[in-house]
Amino acid sequence: MKKYLISLLVILSFSNCDSNTAIVNSWRDPKLTVAQEHFKKVLVVVLVKDEASRRIAENRIAASNPVFKTSYQYLNEAKQLTKEQKLKILQDENFDGVVTMRLVSTEKETTYVPGTYTGMYYGGFDGLDTGVYGYGFGNWYGMYAPNFYDPGYYQETTYYMVETNVFSLKENKLIWTGTTKSDYVTDIGQTVDAIMQAVVKEMRKDGSLPPK
Structure with a gap:
């Protein structure tokens, strides 16, 4: 292929640039x-x-x-x-x-970034899955764990x-x-x-x- 003498921007390479x-x-x-x-x-x-x-x-x-x-x-x-x-x-x-x-x-x-749930307060009754709605009541205490909920927030981007x-x-x-x-x-x-x-x-x- 015939090479261009000099072409504008051809050799610009920013492949490692994390572009947004x-x-x-x-x-x-x-x-x-x-x-x-x-x-x-x-x-x-x-x-x-x-x-x-x-x-x-x-x-x-x-x-x-x-x-x-x-x-x-x-x-x-x-x-x-x-x-x-x-x-x-x-x-x-x-x-x-x-x-x-x-x-x-x-x-x-x-934009609004929704909160995330990071704890668990459900599971099998006393560690067993009973297959019944509402199972896992025995693990209710998990809902009070300090890492249970990360609240959402508004984020402004320029x-x-x-x-x-x-x-x-x-x-x-x-x-x-x-x-x-x-x-x-x-x-x-x-x-x-x-x-x-x-x-x-x-x-x-x-x-x-x-x-x-």
Whole structure:
């Protein structure tokens, strides 16, 4: 099989990542695939307000493949420029693709976790099964065991909806977009890994990337 010069995201592998992230929806340009574009230099833009979080996320992706370059290296001093001026910078730097990651929304979901019975207060009468309803009265004392019942409780989980886009600068158009739902909240790097794992899996599924 003919090898691609460099295909976006092909070598990303997060098989050891315990992911609680899933694709909610996605779309790709039916006329183009990521593999067809043969990206050689791709700008990574993580659109979050916190600068530290932005750099952590961009560095995480850039570290996975030399094809990726962080946006803060090229556009931090160009925030006040027009779209055309920014595109000129990217063209001059020989970029042919852009990947953006944007937090779309934060959602909270409350679920009830039912209690569990961990003790036993029934069994055969005096240890014997009589086959009669209500048997086991002799073991009634078990219902007062300290570990008999673990009460239920309400659990609130925060989900992050993140939109990932892939743009072709050569075609000057969006060629793939997908939204993921993730409940990682403590480790930004792990969250990015999980999102990219879900994105790559979906791209392989819809034909944007070749199968493994």
